[in-house]
Amino acid sequence: MEYLPTAGLLPTSARSLAPLRLWQPASIADALVCLQQCEEPVLLAGGTDLVAQFNEGLAPRALIDISRIEALREMRHDDGVLQIGALVTHHRGCSDAHMCSRVPGFARAWSRIANPRIRSRGTLGGNLMARRTRYEGALLLQALQAKLLFSSVAGNEQVGVHALWNGDLPRRALLTAIEVDANDLLAFDYERGLRPLMTQALSVWRQPQGLQLTLVLATEYLRPVTLTVFLAGLRLPQLVLRAGAIARDLMVGLPSSFADAQVTSDYVRRAGAALLVRQLESLHG
Amino acid sequence: MKPPTVAPAQLRDRPAATPPLKVVGHSPPRKDALEKVTGRAVYSTDIVLPGMLHAKVLRSARAHARIVSIDAAAARQAPGVHVVVTGADLPAHIMPFYGYFIKDQPIVALDKVRYIGDIVCAVAAQTEAAAIAALRLVRVHYEDLPVAANIEQALADDARALFDDAPMGVVPAYGDGASAQLRPRKNVCYQFNYRTGDAAAFARCDHVFEDEFRFSRMTHYHLEPFVSVADARGDTMQVWASCQNPFPLRKELARMFKWPENRITVQVPFVGGGFGAKNNVKTEAVSVLLSMLTGRPVRFCLTMEEGFLTNTQHAAILRLKTGVMADGRLVARQSEILLDAGAYSDGSPLVAEKAGYRIPGPYRWEHIDTACLCVMTNTAPAGPFRGFGGTQTSWASESQIDMIARRLGIDPYVLRMRNLLHLGDPFVPGESGIDSDLRQGLDVVCEEIGYHRRTHDPRSTLRRGMGIAIGFKDGGGVNKPAQARVKVSTSGDVFLQCGTVEIGQGARTALSQITAEILGVPLDKVAYAPINTDYLPFDQGTNASSGIAVMGQAVERAARGVRDQVLAFAASQLGVEAGALQLGNGVVLHAGKPHPLAPMVMRHYGGTGFEFSADGFFKAASDHHAPLEAPCVFWEIAWGAAEVEVDTATGQVKVVKLVASGDAGRAINPVMLKGQEDGAAIMGLSQALFEHMIYDDQGRLLNADPLTYRVPLAEDLPHDFVTITQEQGHGPGPFGAKGAGEGTILPIASAVANAIHDAVGVRITCLPITPVRVLEALINQQINQESVP
Amino acid sequence: MVDAASPVGGRSECALRLTLNGAERNLTVPVERTAADLLRDDLRLTGTRIGCSRGVCGACVALVDGVPVATCSMFAFQLDGCSVQTIEGLDQDGQLHPVQQAFVDQGAFQCGYCTSGMVLLTKALLEQHPRPDRATICEWISSNVCRCTGYAQIIAAVEQAGARLAGEEST
Numbered sequence A: 001m002e003y004l005p006t007a008g009l010l011p012t013s014a015r016s017l018a019p020l021r022l023w024q025p026a027s028i029a030d031a032l033v034c035l036q037q038c039e040e041p042v043l044l045a046g047g048t049d050l051v052a053q054f055n056e057g058l059a060p061r062a063l064i065d066i067s068r069i070e071a072l073r074e075m076r077h078d079d080g081v082l083q084i085g086a087l088v089t090h091h092r093g094c095s096d097a098h099m100c101s102r103v104p105g106f107a108r109a110w111s112r113i114a115n116p117r118i119r120s121r122g123t124l125g126g127n128l129m130a131r132r133t134r135y136e137g138a139l140l141l142q143a144l145q146a147k148l149l150f151s152s153v154a155g156n157e158q159v160g161v162h163a164l165w166n167g168d169l170p171r172r173a174l175l176t177a178i179e180v181d182a183n184d185l186l187a188f189d190y191e192r193g194l195r196p197l198m199t200q201a202l203s204v205w206r207q208p209q210g211l212q213l214t215l216v217l218a219t220e221y222l223r224p225v226t227l228t229v230f231l232a233g234l235r236l237p238q239l240v241l242r243a244g245a246i247a248r249d250l251m252v253g254l255p256s257s258f259a260d261a262q263v264t265s266d267y268v269r270r271a272g273a274a275l276l277v278r279q280l281e282s283l284h285g
Numbered sequence B: 001m002k003p004p005t006v007a008p009a010q011l012r013d014r015p016a017a018t019p020p021l022k023v024v025g026h027s028p029p030r031k032d033a034l035e036k037v038t039g040r041a042v043y044s045t046d047i048v049l050p051g052m053l054h055a056k057v058l059r060s061a062r063a064h065a066r067i068v069s070i071d072a073a074a075a076r077q078a079p080g081v082h083v084v085v086t087g088a089d090l091p092a093h094i095m096p097f098y099g100y101f102i103k104d105q106p107i108v109a110l111d112k113v114r115y116i117g118d119i120v121c122a123v124a125a126q127t128e129a130a131a132i133a134a135l136r137l138v139r140v141h142y143e144d145l146p147v148a149a150n151i152e153q154a155l156a157d158d159a160r161a162l163f164d165d166a167p168m169g170v171v172p173a174y175g176d177g178a179s180a181q182l183r184p185r186k187n188v189c190y191q192f193n194y195r196t197g198d199a200a201a202f203a204r205c206d207h208v209f210e211d212e213f214r215f216s217r218m219t220h221y222h223l224e225p226f227v228s229v230a231d232a233r234g235d236t237m238q239v240w241a242s243c244q245n246p247f248p249l250r251k252e253l254a255r256m257f258k259w260p261e262n263r264i265t266v267q268v269p270f271v272g273g274g275f276g277a278k279n280n281v282k283t284e285a286v287s288v289l290l291s292m293l294t295g296r297p298v299r300f301c302l303t304m305e306e307g308f309l310t311n312t313q314h315a316a317i318l319r320l321k322t323g324v325m326a327d328g329r330l331v332a333r334q335s336e337i338l339l340d341a342g343a344y345s346d347g348s349p350l351v352a353e354k355a356g357y358r359i360p361g362p363y364r365w366e367h368i369d370t371a372c373l374c375v376m377t378n379t380a381p382a383g384p385f386r387g388f389g390g391t392q393t394s395w396a397s398e399s400q401i402d403m404i405a406r407r408l409g410i411d412p413y414v415l416r417m418r419n420l421l422h423l424g425d426p427f428v429p430g431e432s433g434i435d436s437d438l439r440q441g442l443d444v445v446c447e448e449i450g451y452h453r454r455t456h457d458p459r460s461t462l463r464r465g466m467g468i469a470i471g472f473k474d475g476g477g478v479n480k481p482a483q484a485r486v487k488v489s490t491s492g493d494v495f496l497q498c499g500t501v502e503i504g505q506g507a508r509t510a511l512s513q514i515t516a517e518i519l520g521v522p523l524d525k526v527a528y529a530p531i532n533t534d535y536l537p538f539d540q541g542t543n544a545s546s547g548i549a550v551m552g553q554a555v556e557r558a559a560r561g562v563r564d565q566v567l568a569f570a571a572s573q574l575g576v577e578a579g580a581l582q583l584g585n586g587v588v589l590h591a592g593k594p595h596p597l598a599p600m601v602m603r604h605y606g607g608t609g610f611e612f613s614a615d616g617f618f619k620a621a622s623d624h625h626a627p628l629e630a631p632c633v634f635w636e637i638a639w640g641a642a643e644v645e646v647d648t649a650t651g652q653v654k655v656v657k658l659v660a661s662g663d664a665g666r667a668i669n670p671v672m673l674k675g676q677e678d679g680a681a682i683m684g685l686s687q688a689l690f691e692h693m694i695y696d697d698q699g700r701l702l703n704a705d706p707l708t709y710r711v712p713l714a715e716d717l718p719h720d721f722v723t724i725t726q727e728q729g730h731g732p733g734p735f736g737a738k739g740a741g742e743g744t745i746l747p748i749a750s751a752v753a754n755a756i757h758d759a760v761g762v763r764i765t766c767l768p769i770t771p772v773r774v775l776e777a778l779i780n781q782q783i784n785q786e787s788v789p
Numbered sequence C: 001m002v003d004a005a006s007p008v009g010g011r012s013e014c015a016l017r018l019t020l021n022g023a024e025r026n027l028t029v030p031v032e033r034t035a036a037d038l039l040r041d042d043l044r045l046t047g048t049r050i051g052c053s054r055g056v057c058g059a060c061v062a063l064v065d066g067v068p069v070a071t072c073s074m075f076a077f078q079l080d081g082c083s084v085q086t087i088e089g090l091d092q093d094g095q096l097h098p099v100q101q102a103f104v105d106q107g108a109f110q111c112g113y114c115t116s117g118m119v120l121l122t123k124a125l126l127e128q129h130p131r132p133d134r135a136t137i138c139e140w141i142s143s144n145v146c147r148c149t150g151y152a153q154i155i156a157a158v159e160q161a162g163a164r165l166a167g168e169e170s171t
Helices: A028-037 A050-055 A090-095 A097-102 A104-110 A116-121 A124-129 A137-143 A236-252 A265-284 B033-038 B073-077 B128-135 B151-155 B199-204 B246-257 B284-294 B304-308 B348-358 B390-408 B412-419 B438-449 B507-519 B547-574 B597-605 B670-689 B748-760 B771-787 C035-042 C098-106 C115-128 C134-141 C152-165
Strands: A002-004 A008-010 A021-023 A041-044 A062-065 A075-078 A081-085 A147-152 A155-160 A174-181 A185-191 A199-207 A210-218 A225-232 B010-012 B053-059 B065-071 B081-085 B119-125 B139-144 B178-185 B188-196 B207-215 B227-231 B237-241 B264-268 B298-301 B315-324 B330-342 B367-376 B462-475 B482-489 B494-498 B526-528 B581-583 B587-590 B593-596 B611-618 B634-647 B653-663 B720-726 C013-020 C023-030 C061-064 C067-070 C083-085
Touching: A028 A041, A028 A062, A028 A147, A028 A174, A075 A097, A081 A097, A090 A097, A090 A104, A090 A116, A090 A124, A097 A104, A104 A137, A104 A185, A116 C067, A116 C134, A124 A137, A124 A174, A137 A185, A137 A199, A137 A210, A185 A265, A199 A265, A210 A236, A210 A265, A225 A236, A236 A265, A265 B771, B033 C098, B033 C115, B053 B128, B053 B284, B065 B119, B073 B081, B073 B128, B081 B128, B081 B284, B119 B128, B119 B284, B151 B330, B151 B367, B178 B348, B188 B348, B199 B315, B199 B330, B199 B367, B207 B390, B227 B284, B237 B246, B237 B284, B246 B264, B246 B284, B284 B298, B315 B390, B330 B348, B330 B390, B348 B367, B348 B390, B348 B462, B390 B412, B390 B462, B390 B748, B412 B438, B412 B462, B438 B462, B438 B634, B438 B653, B438 B720, B462 B748, B482 B507, B482 B547, B494 B507, B494 B547, B507 B526, B507 B547, B547 B581, B547 B587, B547 B597, B547 B611, B587 B597, B593 B597, B634 B670, B634 B748, B653 B670, B653 B748, B670 B720, B670 B748, B670 C152, B748 B771, C023 C035, C061 C115, C067 C115, C098 C115, C098 C152, C115 C134, C115 C152, C134 C152
Parallel strands: A021 A062, A041 A062, B010 B720, B053 B298, B237 B264, B330 B367, B494 B526, B653 B720, C013 C083
Antiparallel strands: A002 A008, A008 B053, A075 A081, A081 A174, A147 A155, A147 A174, A185 A199, A199 A210, A210 A225, B053 B119, B065 B139, B081 B119, B178 B188, B188 B367, B207 B315, B227 B237, B227 B298, B315 B330, B462 B634, B482 B494, B482 B611, B581 B587, B587 B593, B634 B653, C013 C023, C061 C067, C061 C083
C-alpha cells in the first residue's frame, strides 16, 4: 500500500498506474541517454520486483526497458575476474560452466535463492537494484567483495555492494555488470537453513600472511552486516581446528543493534556462531 | 533438504454397510474438477457487468485517531469519478453499522478510526486508476488518540476506550451453566462464562497448577481476495459476493439499507478459499452503497494487503488453573481466556463462546469455571478462523496436560488415557455424548509415530522427541437449522438445492454423493444448484464443519423424501405396495423387474413431464439444559503426533514426522477428505513454527505484504507426513458421518510443543515456536541446571 | 522530458504480436497494462487468476516460451514475440492434458484458485525434468502457494503425471 502522510493508506497497484511512456533502447549508450533525459525514469529488466513497487506507491511516468540490450547479458571471465551482466538471470548464471568451476560455492548458493520460477526470470541486477533486505543477491555478492559497475552519460563508476544500502549509488546510471575478483577466493559457503530469520554467507580469502574470513549476515528485515577477521599464519585446512574460537571472535563484532521483530542480536550471535562452525567444517569436508 | 514422503489416503476401521455403498465412501472425481483444472471455474473476481464502476477506499494509517476533518472536494472533481463517500456522506436513512452479535463496524469511519486499515473514504470511478487518483487528492486531518495495540495495553487502567458509547448488541439465550455479558468492562465487548460443579473441588486437589499460554494471530490468506459486485439500481439489489453465508449477508444488507429481503439477491460463484474470513459483510456494504448512489453496478475488490487488514484469527492469552490428584486424575479447571478481538467485534462473541466452551478439552472434570473475554485493540478485526477458538484452547489445554503429566512423573499418554471421556459420555452436563472413541483414536496416532518406542539421545546436538495431542471442538454450529431440496425429473435427473457454499471443502461433491446414494443413481446424475438466495432454501452459513453433519442430514431427508414420493407414485401406477419397490437410475424396480419412470409419468401427467420434489429440514432440538441452548450435533476430534529434531545450537525445530488423524465417522469421499485433513494439519504446523502476523506495540503490522507474511510452501512439509482418516462410524450424519475440515488444525501446535519438551526438556508456551524462543529456553535451562549445586 | 521527436523515442502503446494458446494474435496494448490484465480483462481468459499481485503466490502463472511466469509481474508488451500458454490452452478438444488429469485423479485441488498456476508450473517442471525426484518436485512446487491442500496431493499428482507422460503408467 502507498502511504500518504496527509490522508492514509492507498491500495495502489499496477492497475492504478497512469499511462506510461516506454523507451526500449537497443544499446547501453541509448539507455544512458534515456536515463539522462527522462523525468523520473524507472528501469525494467525482468520486472519481477517492479509490480511490488507499484503496490507500494511507485507511479512512474517513464519506463526504460533494457531487456533488449544484449551486452547486459554477457558473462565474462578474465584472469580470475568474473563479470556477470546485470541482465543475467539467476538460472543462467548459476548454471554457467565457468561459474560452477571457478566459484562452485557461489554457484551453488545462487542456484537456491528464491524459487525455480523466480530464478528463471529474475535477473541478478534486478535482484540487487530492488534493494530489498529479503532478497539474497546483495548478501552473497557482499561476501564476494563484488564491485557494481555503473555507466552513465558522465562516465563509468564502480561501487561496492554496500552502496545499495547507504544510498551512495551513481545517479541516472545503469548497472551494467557485477564484477567478482575470485583470484584470492579460497572458499565460499552460504547457509540459509534458518531463512527467513537469518542467512549468512562465508568467504575465505588468501592474504599475504594468512587468511581473511568474511561473514555477511542478513535477516529478512535487516540490511547485511559484514564481519571480517584476519587470521595470521593460517591455511584453509587449519580453519576447522580453530572453528569454535574463530566463530566466537568473529561474532563479537556483531553490533548489538542488529535485531529486528523476529531475532535478537544475541540470537544471531549464538546461532550465527554455531552455523559458522558448521560452515567451516563443511569447507574442510 | 530431504524431500517429504507423502502417504496416500489412509482409512481406518471403516464400518460395514448393508447394502454396500455405491457412491458414498468412494472417491469419484469432484463435481467441480473439470471446471477447476481447465480454468473455466468462475469466481466472484471474474464477474463483469456492463457499465460497471470500480470502487477503491482510502484507509487509515493511524491506529487510533479522531477524524477532525476530511476534505474530499478535489476528489469529487477528479476525472472519471462518479461518487465519493465519507462518513458525512452516508445517507441518513441507512443503518451504517454491521457486525454479528454487536453492530459496531461502520461502512466508512464516522468520527474516529480504530485501526490501521480502517476505511475512511470510498470512491467509485470508471477505472481503478481513476479511483486511486481521486483518493490521492483527499486530505484527512486526524487527531491521534492513545493506542492500545494488544490485550495488556487495552485492559490497562489508563487505556483509551475504543468505543465510548455502547454499540447495538445482543446476547443470545444460554442454557445450564453458560452466560454472557456485553461490555463487562472497558475495551471488552463481550464476555462468555461457563461454570459447572463446585469451586470447592480445588481444595480437594493434591496439586493446583497455574500456567499461561500465548496464541499467535494468523491471517486467512485465501488466494481469492475479498470481492463483491453490487447492482443496486432501481428497486432490486443484486450482489455477487465471495461469501460463505449468503443468507445472513442478505439479511444484513436488508437491515442496513432498509431494503426488503425479497428484493435482494445474493449469488455466490466458486469461492477461492474462505477459512472463515468471508462471512457477513466485508466488501458488500461499500459496493452496494456506491451502486445505489451512482445508479451503476460497482465492483469492490481488495488487494491481498487489504485482506490482511480486513479479518484475522484471534491472538489470545489463556490462563489455566488446573487442579489434579497425585495419581493424575483431573479434578478442576478455572480458565481466563483473553481474545484479541481487534478494533471491531465481527465474529468475536461467537469465538469467545466457543473458546470458553472448549477449554476443558475431551476430559472428565468435576468443576469447570471459565471466563472468555473479547478484548478490543487497535488492530485489524479478528473473526472466524478455521478452528474457531478450538485452536487456541487445544494449544493451551493439550500443552498443560503434558506439563501436568511431567510434573507428576506420569507418561503424557497414560495421563490422557486416565482422564479421557468415554464414547457416549456427555461433554459437560446437559450436552450430547462424545461420538468418538478417544482412546482408540489416540492409539492410532501413537502407533503410527511409534510413541511408545521412542528413544532419546541426550548427548547429540540434534535431539529427537515425540509429542501427542488431542484437538477438540464441538462441531455443527449452535442451534443451526439446515434446509435442502431435492428434485427428480422424469428422466431421473436429480437437482440438489441447498445453501452450502463450495469453498474448496468439496461440499458440492459430498452432498451430491449422499443424494446419489439414497436415490440409487450415479453421481453425475446429480446437479448441485448454483448459490442464489432467491431459489435456494435458507441456510445460516458454511461454517463450523457443518456441511455433512448438519446440511447433510437435511439433504438426506430431502433425498429420502423425494425417493418416497417417486416410489409412492410408482406404487400407485403399478398397483403395488411402495415398500415392495426400489429406486434405481431412472427406473423403479419391483421384484427385480425394472419399470422405467418416464412412461409412467407421461401416462399420468402428460407429455410435458413432471418433477418430484421434497424438502428436508434438520436442526438439533433446542434444550435449555444444554449450555449452548441446543446439544452439540457432533464432536470434531483430531489426534496429532509429532516427532521433532531440535538443533540445540540454533534452536531450529525440524518436524521429522507428523501424524494427523480425524474421526470422520464415515468418509463420504476419502480422497477429498484427505485433502482437507492435510490442509488443516499444515495450517496448524505453520502456526506452530512460523506463520504469524507481527504487530508492534503501536498497532502497526510489520509483515503486511505477501512477501514478508510467510505461509507454508511445499518445502515446509515434514519429512514424513501422514494423515489418517478414522471412520469410527458414530456420527449423526448420513451413513454415520460426522464433520471434518477443522479437526486436524487443532492438535498440531501442542503436539509439536510436547515433542520439543520430550526432546530437550524445555517448554514453549508462546506461539510461534521459533528458533529464537527455543534457543532462549535452552540457554535458560542450562543456566538453571548450572546453578543447581 | 524526451519528446516524440527524440532519437530513441517513447511511446504509450505497443504493437504486440504473440502466439496465444497456439493462435497468432496481433494486439495493441497500453504500455502500463500487465500481462495478467491483458489476459483476464482484454481477452476474457479468466483462468489466469490474480491472488497477491506481487509475483509471490503464483496463481497468475502462465507459460511464456514454456517458462512459468507470474503474469501479474509482467507488462503485456513484454509478451511481444512470445509463445504464451494459459490454462485454457491446455486441454485439447475436451481431452484433458495428463497433468490436468493427474490433478483430478489425485484430488490435488480444493478451492481451485491456485490450480491454473499449479498445473502450468507442473507442465513446465515435467518438460524440464521428465521423471523428477521428490526433492525437485518440492522445490518447484514451492514456487506457488496453495492454502487448501497442504501440498501432499499436489506432489502425488506431479508424480503421477510424470509417470504417465513417460508412458510408465496407463491413464
